[in-house]
Amino acid sequence: MSKDYYAILGVERDATPESIKKAYRRRAMKVHPDVAHGDAEAAEKFKELSEAYEVLSDPNKRAVFDRGGDPMSGAAGAGFSGFGGGFAGGFDFTNLVDAMFGQAGSRGPRSRVRQGQDALVRVSLDLHEAVFGVTKPVKVATAVVCPKCSGSGGEPGSEPVTCATCNGNGDITQIQRSFLGDIRTSQACPTCRGYGTIIPRPCGECSGEGRVRTTRTLQVKIPAGVSTGIRIHLEGQGEVGPGGGPAGDLYVELSVNPHESFRRDGDNLEMVVKLPMTAAALGTTVSLTTLESEWDKSDVEDRTVELEVPSGTQSGTRIALKGRGVPRLRGGGRGDLGVTLLVQTPTKLDDHQRELLRQLAVARDETRAEAVTAKPGKGGVFGKLSEWFS
Known part of the structure; x- marks a missing residue:
C-alpha cells in the first residue's frame, strides 16, 4: 500500500486518538481550501489529510491499516467511495468542527436562564x-x-412552545454543494434564536x-x-x-474627599498648627479639636486633646500623639496624630512692642544676626511643610 497515513498526519504509529485529533486539527487549518487560497494543490492535500484522519480515528480501519490491509476497501471504506469524484457520501462539516475545535457541531438548545453581570x-x-x-x-x-x-x-399562565423551525433542537443544518461534495453546517435557529422554544405571549x-x-x-x-x-x-x-x-x-x-484641616498619611493623620513666636519660645499648652469631633459616635472626651509645646520649639517641629490616628484596616490599634507646628513671626508691632523686641535682641546679642542657610530635605521643616501644602 503506497500511502502512509501516519506520515501524512505527522504522528508516530503508537499515537493516541487525542494526538491524532490534534495533528489533524493543526494541518487542516493550514491546507483547507478556504484558507490556503494560494495553494493550487490545497484541495488534494485536504482530501488526503481527511482520508488519513478517517482511517486513524476509526479503531477498525486503523487495525486493518496496521495489519497491512486496505482500510478503504469493502466495509472498511464504506464512508468513502474513492477520491476521484470527491466525497460520494457527502462531507459533514460538523465533523471537521468537532475535530478542529473539540466540540460537537450540534450545540443543542441553549438555556434562557443565564448568569448576570457584575x-x-x-x-x-x-x-x-x-x-x-x-x-x-x-x-x-x-x-x-x-x-x-x-x-x-x-x-402569567402562558408556557413556552417548541419551535417548529428546529423542532426544539435550537440549531438548524444547512447543506451546500461544493467541489468536495455536500457540506453540512449548523447554526442557531433564526426563529427561536437557539433556545429551542418560543414564548407565544411575551x-x-x-x-x-x-x-x-x-x-x-x-x-x-x-x-x-x-x-x-x-x-x-x-x-x-x-x-x-x-x-x-x-x-x-x-x-x-x-x-x-480631602479635609480642610487633616491629611492622611497611611495610618497617621497629619495637621499643621500655627503658633505665636512668643508661645513657641516660652512653651505653652494648646487645645486641639480632633477628627472625632465630626463623628457622632465618639466619646465627648476624645473630641479635643491637649498638646504640650515645650519652650524653644522651632517652626516645623512635629509632635506625635500616639493612638489618635487611623484605625488599621488589618490588625488592631491606630496610627498617630502628627501635629506640625508653624511658628509665626508678628508683622504688626506698636512702639512699645518694638522696643521690647529691640531690648531682647540686644540682650541676646542678635542685633546683627548672621543668616544660616538651611538645606531642604524630606525630613526637615521644608520637606514637612511642602508635603503638607502640596
Whole structure:
C-alpha cells in the first residue's frame, strides 16, 4: 500500500486518538481550501489529510491499516467511495468542527436562564467616615427579576412552545454543494434564536427578557480605616441575568474627599498648627479639636486633646500623639496624630512692642544676626511643610 497515513498526519504509529485529533486539527487549518487560497494543490492535500484522519480515528480501519490491509476497501471504506469524484457520501462539516475545535457541531438548545453581570458603583466618603467606618445608603441602577413574570419571560399562565423551525433542537443544518461534495453546517435557529422554544405571549413588563431595570438602595457597611481605591465586594448584589438568572456581584469603589484641616498619611493623620513666636519660645499648652469631633459616635472626651509645646520649639517641629490616628484596616490599634507646628513671626508691632523686641535682641546679642542657610530635605521643616501644602 503506497500511502502512509501516519506520515501524512505527522504522528508516530503508537499515537493516541487525542494526538491524532490534534495533528489533524493543526494541518487542516493550514491546507483547507478556504484558507490556503494560494495553494493550487490545497484541495488534494485536504482530501488526503481527511482520508488519513478517517482511517486513524476509526479503531477498525486503523487495525486493518496496521495489519497491512486496505482500510478503504469493502466495509472498511464504506464512508468513502474513492477520491476521484470527491466525497460520494457527502462531507459533514460538523465533523471537521468537532475535530478542529473539540466540540460537537450540534450545540443543542441553549438555556434562557443565564448568569448576570457584575456591577460597579463609586461612593465618596468624608474623611471621618473613612477613618471610623460608616453604614452608607448606596443607590444602584441594576437589573432585577421581573415582578410580573418572575423571570419566565411570558405572561402569567402562558408556557413556552417548541419551535417548529428546529423542532426544539435550537440549531438548524444547512447543506451546500461544493467541489468536495455536500457540506453540512449548523447554526442557531433564526426563529427561536437557539433556545429551542418560543414564548407565544411575551411578558408586557419585561418584553420576554425575564428582568427589568430599576434603582434600588443598599445599606453598605464600610469598615474603619478604608482609603481611596478600595473596593468592597458584595456577592450576588449585581445584575440579575436574562431569564431571571443568578445575579452577578456588586463592587463598591471608595473615594475619600480631602479635609480642610487633616491629611492622611497611611495610618497617621497629619495637621499643621500655627503658633505665636512668643508661645513657641516660652512653651505653652494648646487645645486641639480632633477628627472625632465630626463623628457622632465618639466619646465627648476624645473630641479635643491637649498638646504640650515645650519652650524653644522651632517652626516645623512635629509632635506625635500616639493612638489618635487611623484605625488599621488589618490588625488592631491606630496610627498617630502628627501635629506640625508653624511658628509665626508678628508683622504688626506698636512702639512699645518694638522696643521690647529691640531690648531682647540686644540682650541676646542678635542685633546683627548672621543668616544660616538651611538645606531642604524630606525630613526637615521644608520637606514637612511642602508635603503638607502640596
